[in-house]
Amino acid sequence: MYSFLHHDFLEGNTMVSHNHTNTTVRPKGLSDKKKTALAGYLFISPFFLLFAVFGAFPMLFSFYLAFQKWNGFGEMTFVGFKNFSLIFTDPLFWKSIYNTLVIGLLGTGPQLVAALILAVALNSAIVKFKSVFRVAYFVPNVTSIVAVAIVFTVLFSEQEAGLVNATLGLFGISPVSWQTSEWGAKIAIATMIFWRWVGYNSIIFLAGLQSIPKDLYEAAEIDGAKKWQQFLFITVPMLKPIIVFVVFTATIGSLQIFAEPLIFGSGFREESMTIVLYLWREAFSNNAFGTASATAVSLFLLIIVFTTINFFASNRLDKSGK
Amino acid sequence: MKKRALMLLLVFVFMFATACSNQSQSGNDSKENSSSEKVKLNMWVFGSTGYEKLAEEYMKDHPNVEIKIQSKQFEDHHNALFTALSAGSGAPDIAMIEVNNIERYREAQDRFYNLYDFGAKDIKDQYLDWKWRIGESADGSFLFGLPTDIGPTAMFYRADVFEAAGLPTDPAEVAKLISDWNAYAQVAATIKEKTGKPIADNIELVYNALRDQAPVQYFNEKEELLIEKEPYIKQAYDYTVGLIQKGYLGSNGLWTPEWGNAMEKGNYATLLAPAWMQGVVKGNAPNSAGKWLITNMPGGAGNWGGSYLTIPKESKHPKEAYEFIQWLVAPEQQLKSFKDMGLFPSTPSVYDAPEFKDYKDEYFGGVNTAQVFAEAAQKVKTVYMGKNYTVVQSEILKALTNVQKKKADPEKEWKEAIKRIKRQLERQ
Numbered sequence: 133m134y135s136f137l138h139h140d141f142l143e144g145n146t147m148v149s150h151n152h153t154n155t156t157v158r159p160k161g162l163s164d165k166k167k168t169a170l171a172g173y174l175f176i177s178p179f180f181l182l183f184a185v186f187g188a189f190p191m192l193f194s195f196y197l198a199f200q201k202w203n204g205f206g207e208m209t210f211v212g213f214k215n216f217s218l219i220f221t222d223p224l225f226w227k228s229i230y231n232t233l234v235i236g237l238l239g240t241g242p243q244l245v246a247a248l249i250l251a252v253a254l255n256s257a258i259v260k261f262k263s264v265f266r267v268a269y270f271v272p273n274v275t276s277i278v279a280v281a282i283v284f285t286v287l288f289s290e291q292e293a294g295l296v297n298a299t300l301g302l303f304g305i306s307p308v309s310w311q312t313s314e315w316g317a318k319i320a321i322a323t324m325i326f327w328r329w330v331g332y333n334s335i336i337f338l339a340g341l342q343s344i345p346k347d348l349y350e351a352a353e354i355d356g357a358k359k360w361q362q363f364l365f366i367t368v369p370m371l372k373p374i375i376v377f378v379v380f381t382a383t384i385g386s387l388q389i390f391a392e393p394l395i396f397g398s399g400f401r402e403e404s405m406t407i408v409l410y411l412w413r414e415a416f417s418n419n420a421f422g423t424a425s426a427t428a429v430s431l432f433l434l435i436i437v438f439t440t441i442n443f444f445a446s447n448r449l450d451k452s453g454k
Numbered sequence: 455m456k457k458r459a460l461m462l463l464l465v466f467v468f469m470f471a472t473a474c475s476n477q478s479q480s481g482n483d484s485k486e487n488s489s490s491e492k493v494k495l496n497m498w499v500f501g502s503t504g505y506e507k508l509a510e511e512y513m514k515d516h517p518n519v520e521i522k523i524q525s526k527q528f529e530d531h532h533n534a535l536f537t538a539l540s541a542g543s544g545a546p547d548i549a550m551i552e553v554n555n556i557e558r559y560r561e562a563q564d565r566f567y568n569l570y571d572f573g574a575k576d577i578k579d580q581y582l583d584w585k586w587r588i589g590e591s592a593d594g595s596f597l598f599g600l601p602t603d604i605g606p607t608a609m610f611y612r613a614d615v616f617e618a619a620g621l622p623t624d625p626a627e628v629a630k631l632i633s634d635w636n637a638y639a640q641v642a643a644t645i646k647e648k649t650g651k652p653i654a655d656n657i658e659l660v661y662n663a664l665r666d667q668a669p670v671q672y673f674n675e676k677e678e679l680l681i682e683k684e685p686y687i688k689q690a691y692d693y694t695v696g697l698i699q700k701g702y703l704g705s706n707g708l709w710t711p712e713w714g715n716a717m718e719k720g721n722y723a724t725l726l727a728p729a730w731m732q733g734v735v736k737g738n739a740p741n742s743a744g745k746w747l748i749t750n751m752p753g754g755a756g757n758w759g760g761s762y763l764t765i766p767k768e769s770k771h772p773k774e775a776y777e778f779i780q781w782l783v784a785p786e787q788q789l790k791s792f793k794d795m796g797l798f799p800s801t802p803s804v805y806d807a808p809e810f811k812d813y814k815d816e817y818f819g820g821v822n823t824a825q826v827f828a829e830a831a832q833k834v835k836t837v838y839m840g841k842n843y844t845v846v847q848s849e850i851l852k853a854l855t856n857v858q859k860k861k862a863d864p865e866k867e868w869k870e871a872i873k874r875i876k877r878q879l880e881r882q
Contacts, residue, residue, distance in 0.1 A: 203882065204540045205562035215881075222877055290705065290859075291712050311707075312859040399848050401855075416533075418845055419558060420881035 197425035204419050215426035227402055228410040235318050235406065236386030239325030244378060247330050251337035252367065269331030280328060281395035288320040311396065317403040324392045333378050340374030341367065376446040383438050387431065407431050493774045496546035497523045500531035504795040508787055512778060519774055539565045545766035547775045552761050553588055556598060560841040567765040569597040572776040580785060584836035585800045589762045592675040592838065599762025600783045603797035605728030606830035607663060607758055609751040610735060613819065615723045619648040625749035625821055635693060638752045642702040645723045652704040655713060655722045657694055657854045660703060663726040664690035666756020666835065673840030679879065681846065682872065691850060695857055695864040705858055714738040726751055728758040729798040729827040736817055743817045748826050755830035760800065798827060845878045
């Protein structure tokens, strides 16, 4: 491919030299610099073309759709901010935001702590078969969400004989309606998220742990620091950039929880309605693409707000550390 | 040089375009072939219809037609079709649409050929009236699709549970015993008392059965919400609530493993279900042959499922497509589909065929189930469903679930459901 391009440029050059007999100075071809640049752009163009069609266009189009009324067929009609007023006056919309935040907190908070502990355990010299554990931790993350959700639906069955309910029964706890009760649904979905992401995050933490120089620990040991002191005063501060990264991605990810509640909570029930599920119901179940897009735009703004909070919080953390 | 660069760019764009154009390939094919002799028809169906075999038969008699059938899963099929029709590109020449899904296209008449333009009026009399009506536009001037199969409902019941409760088990006697919904509630009380088992496994099918027997359902032809003005749906709701509160209904969700399990174990007495549920029962309860029997449902019958064959406007050969589907859903072919795949015919003339008259299913205790469902098919009410049917349906079921699972106040739940329904209808 490269030689082919190169040949082109040479040919182009000869054309330019022919034209030099003219008194006009302006060369007809491109300068070498521009050619190299052009070649570069061509090489990266596939990504940008694909992104333009499948990424940028749908995104921009949903901003446009947010101000239209459209059922997927026929004419769109401009309705101004009506879509926004429709969703903002819908208690279910606010409920879905609340649910998303609660499920996000339940699913990611304990999960990040567990991931860090797992990573430290994996990093310590005591554990054998490290690579086996690493793979085992990562497997849930590459499992199809749909399969996971179906299996968890069976585990968290509402019936007394469901595995979770039966286990709780051993401890004398009466069966929980996992799909229809306010906290049951949230805990079940959060558990799914925990299971799917804890391994992924612990692998990232592990990478961070391995980049911490050993001599810090050695020095601490000589100074008589205990293991937990080493963890609190060396590991955690040194891991700060990794923790910030993980918290960032987990926040954005948990705002977009969708497949788990779709499959788990039967029939768009309000206990498990998340904001993306709300959006999806509007578009693909109710054919109201206008309000669906308005929800998407609202979610976009919400994510910006959360990322900004994260950003400033981590910046301050950085400064206070110095 | 500029030209060369442009050429290169074009090559890229071309490669990119061809990579993406697999989907629209079908459209191009038929375009190219319009001049040549052979007409290619692409057909999308879902599930197992057995239409491939029939299409081959048709092609033998019509060598100028080539039919390519693509079968997908229910959800995938309808989503793909919606996207293709919405985008105005990539739809097949013939598309099968399930009865609930056809409501989504009420406002998309311009995406389909009006089958009345091809003379569909002439064959109207061969089909069940209620089935035909759903395939029409609200004013009856436009025909979206020709009817394929239907899902008339009847009452499946566990003879062993009835026997344990000291009730008759013979289909005719059971039908007499449970002749209306009051009797159904009384039997529910008896069975609960004697065996401790619920009369039905979940709320949904009982409610649906009542809903289907209402003279009007959720909307009228003007797409106005009727459930507050007309008493029928509220009555169905109240009746279901009554059974829930007395503990006569189980709480297994449809299609869950527990639901399937309960079928084999006989944990409940009746299942109000369509003809195609026979296969599901056999699959879930292979060891219960002779225990499940089928008889008439109290108060009439309903319909669940069944499809239509439509011709999207993108088709270049609507005439050939129409000729094929008219043949495919004609009584003779529907009888073949019934024999091969169990698709229940929407053409009543078939019900008098010897295959129907002499039908016997040993699994269901040797009952002529075909006859039971044929009778049910002729009792189904002609109703207008409306394009927002599923919105109302899912909110009412949500309210009933809350009454059952959360012991919620039924009146409050009903009002909340109506509020939620109206909120969603505003957006349409």
